[in-house]
Amino acid sequence: MTGGDDPDPARAGTTTLRDVGERALIRRIRDRVGAGGPRVLAGIGDDAAVVAGSGGTLLLTTDSFLEDVHFRRRTATLRDIGAKALAVNVSDIAAMGGEPRWALIALALPPTLSVLDVDELYAGLEETAERYGVSLVGGDTCAAPVGLGLAVTLVGEVDGAPVRRDGARPGDAILVTGTLGAAAAGLAVLEGGPGPAPADAVGEVIRAHRRPTPRVAEGRLIRASQAATAMIDLSDGFSTDLGHILAESRVGALVRLDALPVAAAACQVARARGTDVLTWAVSGGEDYELLFTATASRAAALARDVTLETGTPVRIVGEVQPAEVGLRLVDATGHPRAVRPGFDHFASGAERGAGQARRSTGSANG
Amino acid sequence: MTGGDDPDPARAGTTTLRDVGERALIRRIRDRVGAGGPRVLAGIGDDAAVVAGSGGTLLLTTDSFLEDVHFRRRTATLRDIGAKALAVNVSDIAAMGGEPRWALIALALPPTLSVLDVDELYAGLEETAERYGVSLVGGDTCAAPVGLGLAVTLVGEVDGAPVRRDGARPGDAILVTGTLGAAAAGLAVLEGGPGPAPADAVGEVIRAHRRPTPRVAEGRLIRASQAATAMIDLSDGFSTDLGHILAESRVGALVRLDALPVAAAACQVARARGTDVLTWAVSGGEDYELLFTATASRAAALARDVTLETGTPVRIVGEVQPAEVGLRLVDATGHPRAVRPGFDHFASGAERGAGQARRSTGSANG
Numbered sequence: 001m002t003g004g005d006d007p008d009p010a011r012a013g014t015t016t017l018r019d020v021g022e023r024a025l026i027r028r029i030r031d032r033v034g035a036g037g038p039r040v041l042a043g044i045g046d047d048a049a050v051v052a053g054s055g056g057t058l059l060l061t062t063d064s065f066l067e068d069v070h071f072r073r074r075t076a077t078l079r080d081i082g083a084k085a086l087a088v089n090v091s092d093i094a095a096m097g098g099e100p101r102w103a104l105i106a107l108a109l110p111p112t113l114s115v116l117d118v119d120e121l122y123a124g125l126e127e128t129a130e131r132y133g134v135s136l137v138g139g140d141t142c143a144a145p146v147g148l149g150l151a152v153t154l155v156g157e158v159d160g161a162p163v164r165r166d167g168a169r170p171g172d173a174i175l176v177t178g179t180l181g182a183a184a185a186g187l188a189v190l191e192g193g194p195g196p197a198p199a200d201a202v203g204e205v206i207r208a209h210r211r212p213t214p215r216v217a218e219g220r221l222i223r224a225s226q227a228a229t230a231m232i233d234l235s236d237g238f239s240t241d242l243g244h245i246l247a248e249s250r251v252g253a254l255v256r257l258d259a260l261p262v263a264a265a266a267c268q269v270a271r272a273r274g275t276d277v278l279t280w281a282v283s284g285g286e287d288y289e290l291l292f293t294a295t296a297s298r299a300a301a302l303a304r305d306v307t308l309e310t311g312t313p314v315r316i317v318g319e320v321q322p323a324e325v326g327l328r329l330v331d332a333t334g335h336p337r338a339v340r341p342g343f344d345h346f347a348s349g350a351e352r353g354a355g356q357a358r359r360s361t362g363s364a365n366g
Numbered sequence: 367m368t369g370g371d372d373p374d375p376a377r378a379g380t381t382t383l384r385d386v387g388e389r390a391l392i393r394r395i396r397d398r399v400g401a402g403g404p405r406v407l408a409g410i411g412d413d414a415a416v417v418a419g420s421g422g423t424l425l426l427t428t429d430s431f432l433e434d435v436h437f438r439r440r441t442a443t444l445r446d447i448g449a450k451a452l453a454v455n456v457s458d459i460a461a462m463g464g465e466p467r468w469a470l471i472a473l474a475l476p477p478t479l480s481v482l483d484v485d486e487l488y489a490g491l492e493e494t495a496e497r498y499g500v501s502l503v504g505g506d507t508c509a510a511p512v513g514l515g516l517a518v519t520l521v522g523e524v525d526g527a528p529v530r531r532d533g534a535r536p537g538d539a540i541l542v543t544g545t546l547g548a549a550a551a552g553l554a555v556l557e558g559g560p561g562p563a564p565a566d567a568v569g570e571v572i573r574a575h576r577r578p579t580p581r582v583a584e585g586r587l588i589r590a591s592q593a594a595t596a597m598i599d600l601s602d603g604f605s606t607d608l609g610h611i612l613a614e615s616r617v618g619a620l621v622r623l624d625a626l627p628v629a630a631a632a633c634q635v636a637r638a639r640g641t642d643v644l645t646w647a648v649s650g651g652e653d654y655e656l657l658f659t660a661t662a663s664r665a666a667a668l669a670r671d672v673t674l675e676t677g678t679p680v681r682i683v684g685e686v687q688p689a690e691v692g693l694r695l696v697d698a699t700g701h702p703r704a705v706r707p708g709f710d711h712f713a714s715g716a717e718r719g720a721g722q723a724r725r726s727t728g729s730a731n732g
Contacts, residue, residue, distance in 0.1 A: 053523075
């Protein structure tokens, strides 16, 4: 140990992790996170966290969040980074129709990071945790050779059968919550400048990129309806994520582009830049909306009920087809539109989808 | 997507992740990992894995395993790295007296890694998973900006109350399973050459470093005895990890150095190098043995029973004392010995403990 102790709060802004050492850092995290929430029998402070399962079905998900892969410190605060790293995991639980419960945070931290930087990161994690009823129960800290990295693991529970990706059947309706394209527009603005778009639209798309809103209540209602046949969250982009449902369910799909709920702010930004907003809505990622399929006869009522209950718009955007149709996107006149490729983490830049040089991946679970 | 498909097995050795793309990689991992084990309702292939909890107490732990922090590719195969990354998490569950069940693997992979490299990494993960009855149920893959990184999360279960770090009371005996110092000796050999030590001893300490043996059966018996009052696994080193129990339990300890079960192979290597093996046994880390305290009157019987059942030696090495004693290590004549500092991830090299330039950290849970 370096013999460091909890730093004087007044000096914490310039006090680095190297100054305080690992133990003081963990103590500091533990002090702020506290004893955990409901059913947390032992949180930070032992070899493993101890929680009381309900005896039902557990949902397990993990996502990495790495500097210069998933975020840039130039375009997001540490609070944003912490909030989003947990939110993308919450979204995975929402996409099963489950309840997020307990999170573990593995941190790889550059030793030159300040103690207040770590506080900010945790403040963001806590914002999301509090909003969605998640308890931060443990983790791991180590020195990062380069760049900040988080690996967040979230354990959820579901009361009954979760909604998987493999249950879509030809004839089912395809639905999506919220609006599309704002997160990709925000990334474009952050990476390439705002252009002449109105300031409020710019602010809105940047916020959509930095602070996604996972749809937990919506996912719960969609699952509880028993009308949903498959569900996924939109992390890699509409076309890519719909492709995951199609592949798992061995079906095809017809999507009407004019039915896609494109975010108004993304439209404004696209218009100002002279680009096509549909590229962001279809191939952009990180909207963290829910994309799901439902029995056709019940789809409209389900969409209405979810909106009434949560205030979140839900739109029918297409129909599940037999597998041989593939993924077919058509414009208002019925003409097909080519699908841009989704994000691939291992592709070189030239091979990547439009405007997607950097962003989160979906889980290896899919 | 790059349009890559599963590579021809004959070419997989030179086929990089950039060649095959993310989807083909995930499909390959999913094909080899399969549908998961008992009580895995849905493994790789959805937003979250779905498992059936028993309704009892869950144990949650995560550990990062990063290139040039926790391992070097020069001194360990990818199979070793995979096996150890999971083993250190299994050890955390063992240290609670629990049963490891379900693991999530978050991988940050350099795009130039070959597909066979990832196969080897998974082969190592699977070796440990099979040995300890763990199901690999999901994870996340993304491109690493530099170096290979794993963050492994393990969910365990425990039938009854787990053994925590905070229950040691003055008068309790202090016990340790197995032998100490071999992993640190192995690291010293790998980093600084074998010296004139006998080849079999060198092989043994290298193996101890690369392939730790978590003590799951021993932990289960120790917990079930109800004689144990606190337990931890030895990841950071005997003195540091005992320090964690003392801090959590607000007690001190007297340890007799001549009672420590120093690994014979570590002694041989130390003698050949002219170094003091006690430094490795006391301050070296990564032995992944269990260090625990137990009611004094029952300690000898517990040690004997665990050895009879598992074949693993268990030694009484000291006694819990009041907090004001601190951590006191004495030699055979009763003279105190200074304690070298344990590993600190954020300390600069000069401030770190002996021979501990690189190795695993304990969990932020402690």
